[in-house]
Amino acid sequence: MTTEIVRRPVVPLVLLVFLNLVLLSLQVRDEQGQTRLRGWLLWVRAPVSQALQSTTGLVRSAGRRYILLYGAANENQQLRTENERLRIEVARLRGLQGLFTRLPDYDSLRSHYDFKTRLAAVIWKSPPFYSQRMVISAGSRHGVHSDSAVISARGVVGRVLTMNAFTADVELLTNPGAAAGGMLANSGVQGVLQGDGSQKLRWSFIPSYENVQIGDVVYTSGSDRIYPKGIPIGRVILSQRGRKVYRDVEVEPFVDHLRLEEVVVVTGR
């Protein structure tokens, strides 16, 4: 029995078909005047080149990540140093930005109250649960003296306890034992604001018959001879009749001591 062997030359067929397609594409042009062959080659080439690029990218990335690690330690150290430097720079710029933002407030404060003042930075704060104190960057050489009032654009901060030539220790108004004379602007009722270590002030010696409403703003009265008269202190958050002849009044200071960065020291009048 004879078996016929018929070869199937697929490759020549493909080549001939391709030859005809090339011939056809060379005669037909698209809207841009390009031959169809160029467009078809792009269709063929684009996925291949994309796949090649992805593959080489993966290989390169793997090489960098897992194989070529000899330079990673130095690079890491350089980046850490650079990062630290940049963070410091950012903090400095933020401080400068805040300072420039607040400068108009201090200027208006200075013009409103005719004091001699000195701008100082807060360079240290005590832990709030321990004592309510801080150190500022102004001392006797800048005109600061004992019992100088320390204020901010928002209101009263405290008073200077001790100082040296360049720095001063400030007792915040919220410190236990600290006190300031306070008054209501509308009724003129006066009392003594005392700190107790919390973020609230107790306003003492307000007669029970006085009308003190929650939300009233309390200003310095000047009776303590430390704080100039008329500086805002805080807002009444509790006002009720006491057991004795005085009312129980609590005031929330306007100044958030924990967020203070600069203060103004009243150096003279």
Added chain:
Amino acid sequence: MMDRTPAKIRGVNAVVRRWEIVILMVGCFVLQLLFAFYFPLALFLDLSLIVVLYIGWYSGPTRGMMAGLAFGLAQDLAYGQLLGLNGLSKTVIGYLASFVSKMFRFDLLIGRFAVMAACAVLDGAIHYLTLLVLEQPITSRYWTGVLIEAGVTAVIGAVGSRFYDRYKFPRKDFRKVGVA
């Protein structure tokens, strides 16, 4: 030494020799030129397809597709259309013809007719797809033309190839010759 060449391929030299192919190609080219200039209706007869199929039947796929390429390109030149359009379709058909001959009985006229008609439709389909890919205009009655061409080509191709077979393989009358 035993000849390992397939019988089918050995037979092609006996059926259609190379010089015959050249003559057929030239003849087709001239006839198609004449048809195109003087008798366009005759273009419904695809002479190249008939010859390519015939060569493909009696030869291997390589010779079939090479003949298809040559006849197709010559037809494109004669018709003045896109060079490669018939070259592509006839190459594929010449390649397939060598395999088709194993599936059908060509001693029957109806078998030749069916295969030629099917190949003519396939030729039209390849043209259609190629024109689509190339974004070339296609006439609204394209398929009508393809079907007419398939019918005409199949009838003339079946009869013509049968006669050519008779010419190449004349029947021997053993009663006259006698048995020694």
